Amino acid sequence: MKVVIADDHAIVRSGFSMILNFQDDIEVIGAAADGIEAYAMVAKHRPDILIMDLSMPPGESGLIATGKIKEDYPNTKILILTMHDDEEYLFHVLKNGASGYVLKSAPDEELLLAIRTIYQGGTYIHPKMATSLVREFFKKDKTVHTEDPFELLSKRELEILPLIAKGYGNKEIAEKLFISVKTVEAHKSKIMEKLNLASRPELVEYALRKKLLDF
CATH class of the missing domain: 1.10.10.10 (Winged helix-like DNA-binding domain superfamily/Winged helix DNA-binding domain)
Structure with missing residues (x-):
């Protein structure tokens, strides 16, 4: 699996690269500091997976970049890796085309599971957030939908x-x-x-x- 990592902190990019490159089936082929760089890296390398943070000030955010990348490069699957355990973030990134959502506080094993899951065509959502998603789905199903x-x-x-x-x-x-x-x-x-x-x-x-x- 060819992977690109987008995060505004260099130490985070280095840390995740070390974890992923240690795996036999994963290779990190590029890194980016914001959404604009992430888009450029995807355009250049066409990775299987883009791991992207949501908050990357002062550059373009991961939320905006997700929509652009999925529209232009649909074959690259996007895994959101963030500190925000907020269901509103989850709904928006899934709507914009992300295939997974993992919290930065999760253990390494969960990140690897998420990568392999979305590579095989599945969707991975942090268990805590998955509960919120299911709850929200049933809530909307039982009430008249009011568009935000x-x-x-x-x-x-x-x-x-x-x-x-x-x-x-x-x-x-x-x-x-x-x-x-x-x-x-x-x-x-x-x-x-x-x-x-x-x-x-x-x-x-x-x-x-x-x-x-x-x-």
Whole structure:
């Protein structure tokens, strides 16, 4: 199995590389410090599996990168490795195409099991999170589904929302994403409309509540 590791901490990348390269059936062929580098590594090496952290400030987050990579390179399976035992993170990464979700506090054996499981076409979810997922599934099945406005945001809007919340101006966002200022303004208006927000402070509060600023 060819594996790429994406994490913003060099010591974490080195540690996981040592664990994985010690296995007879796994080889780490690349490493990345954020979502943009992860995308580039997948484009270059086409690994079987990408192990990716969710929070990689100040670069692109794992959540956003997951959606982009699965859309362009569907054969690479993505395993999310994170400290967040939050079911909202779990739902969003699975929706964006991840095949597994493991906590960084898990033992090495669980990480190896997750890698081998998703390589064989399965889905691996940390047992504690799997319980939450099943509970949420039955809860939604028994109640009328109300769509979360957050789910209505496009991938580009998911990129722009945290940048606005962090205080970047339209011109700065445009330069970061290589788009025009008018395009940023249009996306900003759509974000405010979809989320029913009236001001930047409300947007910042919303971003904090959704943990987008952790990214």
